[in-house]
Amino acid sequence: MNSYYEASARERLRLLLDPGTFHEFLPPSERVASPHLLQLDTPAAFDDGIIVGKGLLDGRAVLAAAQEGGFMGGAVGEVHGAKLVGLLERARDERPAAVLLLVESGGVRLHEANAGLIGVSEIMRAVLALRSAGVPVIVLDGGQFGCFGGMGIVARLCDAIVMSEEGRLGLSGPEVIETTCGVEEFDSRDRALVWRTVGGKHRYLLGEADALVADDAAAFRQAAIDLLDTKPDLSLEALTAEHERLGGRLERFGACRDALDIWSALGIAAPEKLPLLEADAFRAAVAGKRA
């Protein structure tokens, strides 16, 4: 078993795609690094923390991008964002079976904050344009830094999200909320609280993540294969249905103080036991109870 959580972005791509099929665009040898970091006397990476390219998944052509959390928390700068936008636009030309986004990001890179924010906005528009053109975008989220900030919005713009329990998904990270609003609002060092608020199991129970897998690259691969035939649907009917689901969530859970209250309201008998369960046992325990 290969831990997805522990692997680097390059290793994740190698483990996810069919062996030996990955071809990188603008590889490190092209040295398209961030000039803005160097200007602030901060080390830059040859790939600006994102690997983009093409390969095969179960024999089918896909485009894929992987963010490296070990470099600046996977944050989006000008080059990083532009590489992802270019890949999404390429997908409109090439029409692969899907685009895979191996997300791991704290959001906008502060050293180039304006370029990063605009870059995230361009990623959002490019994802929506690609889905409108009928190519599905599948998100994999199980890295050490989670998926936050603008990339948290991007992830929810896509067709499907695969998470492990270790994966985290949100907008403002627990540390940001604690720093701004105080430890009473969100204690970022309370790992159990963080995991049940933004972790994969809660996201799966709310219906935000489509698959919850073990922290195993092979499990992520299989889940991505199973989602390859997803058909993008941005019709009025589909968005009206999503609107009703999101409205229902506010009505049903809007007064809940904690994920445990939500899980309880979903009819799960012993919600406090859920964080302890392995992925298989967890899926069995919550079958038919997801929002």
Add this chain to the structure above:
Amino acid sequence: MDAKTLLAKLFPAGSDVAFDGLFFHGTGESASGKVAIIGSVDAAPIGVELAFRMAADVLEIVREHPARPILLLVDTQGQRLSRRDELLGINGYMAHLAKCLQLARNRGHKIIGLVYSEAVSGGFLASSLLSDHCYALPESQVRVMNLPAMSRITKIPLERLEELSQSSPVFAPGVANYLKMGAIQALWEGDLAQRLAEALDAPTESDSRRQWGEQRDGRRLARAVSERVRHAEP
């Protein structure tokens, strides 16, 4: 400028707008017909309810008023920071709003954003930055984060950030920086009704912000790098 003064200047022929807390919506009479208006006041933090409310309006406009232009007048200090918003999946509510606006775009609604007061970080991403044409008033404030906070987090001395911000539009707050980097198409001055009429008549193309950023010498890499990835061999 407050929202009511702004509406009077944008729509001298009249507008019918209802205010409800931090949210407002309605229609305005422009030179080229009715415009749907969705907005917020008082530097509203965008939380799950506000994003949901705005999405509801977009869906209603799509259903009831085919091809009617949509004007976003969102004043926001950013996303609402709370554990409850995260618990409920605030990023998904913002994404839903973005999808609803994409549906409108796909069905021929022109989407115009005007930053009239404040636009910050995630709140900006989930509102004006979703428009086809994003404009701003010259006195408006646009940023991700102020420089002292940025200095604390990046551990780069504040003096260095202040010094570099004199020559680089890349990280410092300021509407002029966002104009230079291509996120804001133009600043609106003078007759706002006239500016709106011009914007309503302008052709809407695909996302051109990288081209503008390059032409204005604010973002020198984004267009070229994205094109290289798009057209790389094989």
Add this chain to the structure above:
Amino acid sequence: MEKLIYEFDGGAPVKATQGPAIVGVVGSGNLEVLVEPENLGGRCVVEILTAARGFGDIWKAVLEDFFARHKLADLRISINDVGATPAVVSLRLDQAVESFLGGAS
């Protein structure tokens, strides 16, 4: 940031047709190492950009040990460093060469 360049002579050419290889990550206490074949007149050139200033002597010693182990010619090694220890640097250099010779990239 400090830029350091070292050159080594007397190595043996490696098999041609190998593409570039990269290992490591530009994170605290870590580094990335990019290895590329290039006609350098038989030299091995190492170029380092490091966040930690003033460690030139240590880099030189670590690289001399590395070159003594591998004796490679016509190779460009490019490093982005965020204050990795000599042990981590040696490990990454060995991994990079192994990846390069193994043909994985």
